[in-house]
Amino acid sequence: MTAPVTIRIQQDDFDVAREIAALSRDRTDIGAVVTFSGICRGPEGGDDIASLTLEHYPGMAEAEIKRHVDEAMARWPLQGVTVIHRFGRIEPGQNIVLVVTASKHRQAAFAAAEFLMDYLKTSAPFWKQEENTEGRGWVEARAHDDAAAARWTKS
Amino acid sequence: MKVKYFAWVRERVGKAEETIEPPSNVHTVGDLIAWLSARDEAYAHAFEKPKVIRAAIDHAHVKADAAIAGAREIAFFPPMTGG
Numbered sequence: 001m002t003a004p005v006t007i008r009i010q011q012d013d014f015d016v017a018r019e020i021a022a023l024s025r026d027r028t029d030i031g032a033v034v035t036f037s038g039i040c041r042g043p044e045g046g047d048d049i050a051s052l053t054l055e056h057y058p059g060m061a062e063a064e065i066k067r068h069v070d071e072a073m074a075r076w077p078l079q080g081v082t083v084i085h086r087f088g089r090i091e092p093g094q095n096i097v098l099v100v101t102a103s104k105h106r107q108a109a110f111a112a113a114e115f116l117m118d119y120l121k122t123s124a125p126f127w128k129q130e131e132n133t134e135g136r137g138w139v140e141a142r143a144h145d146d147a148a149a150a151r152w153t154k155s
Numbered sequence: 156m157k158v159k160y161f162a163w164v165r166e167r168v169g170k171a172e173e174t175i176e177p178p179s180n181v182h183t184v185g186d187l188i189a190w191l192s193a194r195d196e197a198y199a200h201a202f203e204k205p206k207v208i209r210a211a212i213d214h215a216h217v218k219a220d221a222a223i224a225g226a227r228e229i230a231f232f233p234p235m236t237g238g
Contacts, residue, residue, distance in 0.1 A: 060211055060214035064215075125232065139236045
């Protein structure tokens, strides 16, 4: 059976439970479902984040995520993958991104979810702008995210 | 060809997209960055650190030495911060 792949770039929120159910409904070949939800953090330390605004590159965002989902399917025995990434204004506590991976056994589902998140961070064309009481500013890319993605290229 | 700009590259250039016709001596993405930078101060500001700028041709990431011949759409943007 071909593994179902769902990739959505949307402004609206998503329902994690509904996405898991959609992937595993009427299936008896799935033994493991791993989900990762990325959520907008609130103020911490000196930072006072009021909201995030995510800009994306329509067309390329879908294509880039598809390329990495295809690679994940080639590397691990997956029974299904769902990736949802939001754009627009997102407030603390709200969802930003969802990765759901399904497999017969947990190892493949865990590994593929982590692989997909590492690449979403460094290669999917999305940019976060933070807004607080001081004004707006673009979030800078972090070297440790590049390092996290790079470890998957070592074989 | 169509050129698109995102995030702070878009803000500095002052537009989200435009259609350009670079001269025949502009062969690579790096050449195009240099050619755009020479246009005016806004482009020069956007591309002041060319090594930071990421590029894509027809929705796929490319390096500065990638040839632009045959490209329909070229995009310039800062390192990505999604996820």
